[in-house]
Amino acid sequence: MTGSAEDEYRVVAAGVEKAFGANRVLKGVSFTVRRGTATAIIGPSGSGKTTLLRTLNALDRADAGVIRVDDVELDFGTPVSKPDVRRFQSRSGFVFQGHNLFPHRTVLQNVIEGPVFVQKRPRDEAVAEAVALLDQVGLADKQDRYPYQLSGGQQQRVGIARAVALKPQLLLFDEPTSALDPELVGEVLSVIKDLAVEGWTLVIVTHEIQFAKQVSQQVLFTDDGLILERGTPDEVIGDPKEERTRQFLDRILNPL
Structure with missing residues (x-):
């Protein structure tokens, strides 16, 4: 996989695999993120969302696959040097849960x-x-x-x-509101919305479905280490094609 800073994509991931022991967390994940857009990653707990995000900053190194962020590409099927990882990590900023x-x-x-x-x-x-x-x-x-x-x-x-x-060329958010009291969530989401309006490239793992719908141009639904559905918010959240996506959203949006 090749690319340059002039390409329309800020992130290109192909065949990304990650396991922790016998647990295969990512199973050949592939996706792209256009520069200047926001991508929301949603899905149930344990579906691989956070691990996928962490591979985009090499906080968790993938076991296989290729990831390019802007002009730096890592092929995890070959030995990866520490200088290459540092260059890769310098392309993104990471906002943690805690x-x-x-x-x-x-x-x-x-x-x-x-x-x-x-x-x-x-x-x-x-x-x-x-x-x-x-x-x-x-x-x-x-x-x-x-x-x-x-x-x-x-x-x-x-x-x-x-x-x-x-x-950075890319901002990564790992459940940025999950550790907050409900009354504090809005102030953080407002800042992220402002960054999206300013044209930053964002990838956001979130359980705030309405926020994902408002701020993102692309939504990825993950389950069991796979991206089961991707598309615009209207497509994935408003009119999901996969039964598993519909079940998840119904449980989140229509709790008993």
């Missing part, structure tokens, strides 16, 4: 960590951009606070600002 902020560093220090110490960018430049990002996510007045002084929603917004500060 914030993963450095507890002993302020909000501002958390956001500038990657640009200054990983990307070796000038500190003054990184600070100015971090302050602007914190303003964008509604936390301009929190830059000197520590994570324990913030709500869960505020911590997650800091996590988003930290990922965006790296200026």
